[in-house]
Amino acid sequence: MALIVQKFGGSSVADAECIRRVAKIITGTYKKGNQVVVVLSAQGDTTDDLLEKAAEINPNGSKREMDMLLNTGEQVSIALMAMAIEALGFPVVSLTGWQVGMETTAAYGAARIKKVSGTRVQEELDQNKIVLVAGFQGINKYGDVTTLGRGGSDTTAVALAVALKADICEIYTDVDGVYSADPRKVPNARKMDEITFDEMLELASLGAQVLHNRSVEMAKRYNMNIEVLSSFTGAPGTIVKEAVKKVEKTYISGVAQDKNIARIALVGLKDEPGMAYKVFNLLAREKVNVDIILQSIGRAGSKDISFTVDKSAADAAYRVLMDNQGALAYDHVDINTDVAKVSVVGGGMVDNPGVAATMFEALYEAHINIRMISTSEIKVSVLIDKEDTDRAVAAIHAKFFG
Amino acid sequence: MALIVQKFGGSSVADAECIRRVAKIITGTYKKGNQVVVVLSAQGDTTDDLLEKAAEINPNGSKREMDMLLNTGEQVSIALMAMAIEALGFPVVSLTGWQVGMETTAAYGAARIKKVSGTRVQEELDQNKIVLVAGFQGINKYGDVTTLGRGGSDTTAVALAVALKADICEIYTDVDGVYSADPRKVPNARKMDEITFDEMLELASLGAQVLHNRSVEMAKRYNMNIEVLSSFTGAPGTIVKEAVKKVEKTYISGVAQDKNIARIALVGLKDEPGMAYKVFNLLAREKVNVDIILQSIGRAGSKDISFTVDKSAADAAYRVLMDNQGALAYDHVDINTDVAKVSVVGGGMVDNPGVAATMFEALYEAHINIRMISTSEIKVSVLIDKEDTDRAVAAIHAKFFG
Numbered sequence: 001m002a003l004i005v006q007k008f009g010g011s012s013v014a015d016a017e018c019i020r021r022v023a024k025i026i027t028g029t030y031k032k033g034n035q036v037v038v039v040l041s042a043q044g045d046t047t048d049d050l051l052e053k054a055a056e057i058n059p060n061g062s063k064r065e066m067d068m069l070l071n072t073g074e075q076v077s078i079a080l081m082a083m084a085i086e087a088l089g090f091p092v093v094s095l096t097g098w099q100v101g102m103e104t105t106a107a108y109g110a111a112r113i114k115k116v117s118g119t120r121v122q123e124e125l126d127q128n129k130i131v132l133v134a135g136f137q138g139i140n141k142y143g144d145v146t147t148l149g150r151g152g153s154d155t156t157a158v159a160l161a162v163a164l165k166a167d168i169c170e171i172y173t174d175v176d177g178v179y180s181a182d183p184r185k186v187p188n189a190r191k192m193d194e195i196t197f198d199e200m201l202e203l204a205s206l207g208a209q210v211l212h213n214r215s216v217e218m219a220k221r222y223n224m225n226i227e228v229l230s231s232f233t234g235a236p237g238t239i240v241k242e243a244v245k246k247v248e249k250t251y252i253s254g255v256a257q258d259k260n261i262a263r264i265a266l267v268g269l270k271d272e273p274g275m276a277y278k279v280f281n282l283l284a285r286e287k288v289n290v291d292i293i294l295q296s297i298g299r300a301g302s303k304d305i306s307f308t309v310d311k312s313a314a315d316a317a318y319r320v321l322m323d324n325q326g327a328l329a330y331d332h333v334d335i336n337t338d339v340a341k342v343s344v345v346g347g348g349m350v351d352n353p354g355v356a357a358t359m360f361e362a363l364y365e366a367h368i369n370i371r372m373i374s375t376s377e378i379k380v381s382v383l384i385d386k387e388d389t390d391r392a393v394a395a396i397h398a399k400f401f402g
Numbered sequence: 403m404a405l406i407v408q409k410f411g412g413s414s415v416a417d418a419e420c421i422r423r424v425a426k427i428i429t430g431t432y433k434k435g436n437q438v439v440v441v442l443s444a445q446g447d448t449t450d451d452l453l454e455k456a457a458e459i460n461p462n463g464s465k466r467e468m469d470m471l472l473n474t475g476e477q478v479s480i481a482l483m484a485m486a487i488e489a490l491g492f493p494v495v496s497l498t499g500w501q502v503g504m505e506t507t508a509a510y511g512a513a514r515i516k517k518v519s520g521t522r523v524q525e526e527l528d529q530n531k532i533v534l535v536a537g538f539q540g541i542n543k544y545g546d547v548t549t550l551g552r553g554g555s556d557t558t559a560v561a562l563a564v565a566l567k568a569d570i571c572e573i574y575t576d577v578d579g580v581y582s583a584d585p586r587k588v589p590n591a592r593k594m595d596e597i598t599f600d601e602m603l604e605l606a607s608l609g610a611q612v613l614h615n616r617s618v619e620m621a622k623r624y625n626m627n628i629e630v631l632s633s634f635t636g637a638p639g640t641i642v643k644e645a646v647k648k649v650e651k652t653y654i655s656g657v658a659q660d661k662n663i664a665r666i667a668l669v670g671l672k673d674e675p676g677m678a679y680k681v682f683n684l685l686a687r688e689k690v691n692v693d694i695i696l697q698s699i700g701r702a703g704s705k706d707i708s709f710t711v712d713k714s715a716a717d718a719a720y721r722v723l724m725d726n727q728g729a730l731a732y733d734h735v736d737i738n739t740d741v742a743k744v745s746v747v748g749g750g751m752v753d754n755p756g757v758a759a760t761m762f763e764a765l766y767e768a769h770i771n772i773r774m775i776s777t778s779e780i781k782v783s784v785l786i787d788k789e790d791t792d793r794a795v796a797a798i799h800a801k802f803f804g
Contacts, residue, residue, distance in 0.1 A: 019621050078470065083468075086463055094467060
């Protein structure tokens with residue numbers, strides 16, 4: 001008998017049919033003699049519908065009231081799922097974030113989990129019940145409800161799994177695992193049986209949106225194994241864990257892409273000490289996360305600094321740079337959103353020199369121009385023109401997995 | 403400065419426009435220097451939509467999970483109203499049933515309020531905030547959410563008003579007060595400025611659905627004045643209170659009707675002691691509430707018993723009588739749902755003999771046949787054919803109010 005935490009996203013509980021299908025997965029796990037705790041997201045478009053209602057009344061409503069509103073979405077999901085499981089004749093109970101003691105910070109809209117009591121969940125498990133928990137939500141020290149922000153339900157699932165000392169945290173999605181590249185784009189992409197937390201973190205941050213980084217970081221910190229699998233096929237998925245035993249040693253675990261970025265270039269900065277500090281300190285104060293940074297010598301006595309940011313942060317970055325043109329004394333700012341980042345990721349990279357060269361060779365053969373390069377211990381990323389993205393991923397994947 | 407509890411029903415918060423209109427009423431009361439606590443129902447069709455979703459998944463879902471589901475409706479209302487009030491620039495906070503300490507029994511779907519802590523509400527009032535509270539809901543000793551059943555939000559409002567020692571509990575509806583008859587049917591129906599709790603109880607139980615009996619009973623027990631008024635006109639409504647000072651002494655306060663009843667006749671019962679006990683004990687065990695009872699001598703050695711029940715209970719009543727035909731040894735059962743009850747209500751009745759006679763005279767002049775009669779200290783009711791209802795109410799109203 002194992003204690004299994006399962007998480008199903010919004011598309012898995014979108015309507016009555018989906019809910020009944022997921023109810024069968026849950027009760028199937030329970031019938032095998034396991035203890036089952038299930039974390040659910042809000043149904044399909046519920047959150048968007050609620051946001052629309054709020055926007056109609058007040059586009060600038062407080063985050064506290066927004067969280068009060070959004071909390072209802074997951075509550076509807078757990079109640080409906082409980083009824084579906086009751087219809088199948090199994091003992092079940094649904095619990096909200098405050099009922100399971102999901103204590104968070106007071107940062108409405110983006111609360112962080114501080115502590116999970118889990119007492120109530122354990123009591124219900126002891127009574128042989130399947131326990132359904134509303135994801136994405138918690139309660140703060142004022143006794144007010146909060147939401148966890150992006151990736152919230154995945155994080156709820158991992159936090160509960162850790163608190164309950166579960167054997168595994170299963171994250172059900174609409175794909176059947178983690179692939180060496182996007183299988184919709186690269187037909188011969190390979191599904192990986194196992195992948196390390198670090199590799200998963202790199203893949204997620206590079207636009208492979210299977211698991212949110214926050215949940216993977218938490219799983220890594222507490223060494224909680226995650227399995228990513230499909231709620232449609234029922235086949236084994238990909239296990240994300242600390243160390244992976246690789247029978248067949250591959251250089252890289254995957255090729256990822258991210259089209260949601262912008263490249264910003266500051267041209268003609270004075271070539272004097274401290275300029276980079278000034279630029280990125282300003283951006284940090286505006287909470288703009290910078291990814292790849294590249295600095296080059298420009299014309300006599302000047303230098304250029306280019307960097308990439310998330311597309312949603314491009315405006316804020318541009319504004320703060322323009323506001324400080326005097327202090328920074330640069331010539332002009334250039335923004336390009338027609339770019340994409342393509343990366344190869346893999347723990348095997350450190351033992352295999354030449355990964356970067358092989359990647360560049362694949363791009364050269366495909367006649368794709370590289371705009372920027374960034375490397376780390378387990379990753380090589382390049383910035384290319386957005387229109388070349390799919391061709392680049394296919395060419396690199398073919399080169400490595402062949 | 404007064405402490406005012408206001409309650410707005412589902413139609414008052416049906417959409418963004420309604421919500422903005424109500425937000426103005428609330429902030430208008432606050433601007434006059436009052437402390438304001440507002441109880442809200444779920445938006446228009448929300449509860450029906452949720453019930454439909456549940457029925458699609460499991461028509462027999464447990465009441466606990468149904469309450470978990472339905473609780474979200476009022477939570478959406480309070481969050482949206484809070485945002486509307488924020489948009490007007492006033493300090494506001496929304497609170498759920500469990501946040502205000504609305505402790506109820508564990509009877510999911512029809513919980514009774516046991517205790518209202520009110521601590522959190524008082525804290526927020528002390529910070530000069532407008533406090534919005536989700537109606538219809540509470541929390542039981544297991545820490546689970548409950549709903550109060552019919553008339554729940556009115557009851558929430560009165561219970562909060564009592565707990566907070568409010569000066570008045572204002573119930574906003576789509577009519578502008580309590581009338582001497584249904585103003586849609588009787589054009590010269592009078593709006594009453596004041597009415598006693600007892601009169602209101604009789605009127606409510608007789609089909610004048612302005613206030614639910616449960617809330618009036620609670621208001622009577624704790625002597626909390628209620629004002630029934632319109633969320634559209636803003637004009638003074640009807641105050642429901644313990645004793646009414648009547649400048650102009652009227653015999654009766656109103657004429658009410660109820661078409662939602664059935665008359666059941668047990669024909670040919672043995673004329674021996676204990677038969678009535680047996681019949682109504684059986685019905686009571688099936689939780690069938692019986693209203694008017696009439697017993698008459700039938701043919702030699704037998705008697706007939708007729709009684710009225712709520713139409714929704716007619717099937718259950720019929721079934722239990724048929725199941726016990728042997729024991730009761732009656733001839734046959736007759737059910738008639740084409741009947742209506744018309745009543746005159748008024749505290750002035752006890753001092754004015756002849757109220758019943760005047761009522762019967764009005765019906766006689768209108769050629770309306772009386773099927774059954776029932777009287778109490780402050781009420782005379784008659785059972786008539788349903789098709790005669792509107793004519794009967796108009797004739798009786800004209801006779802008393804001229």
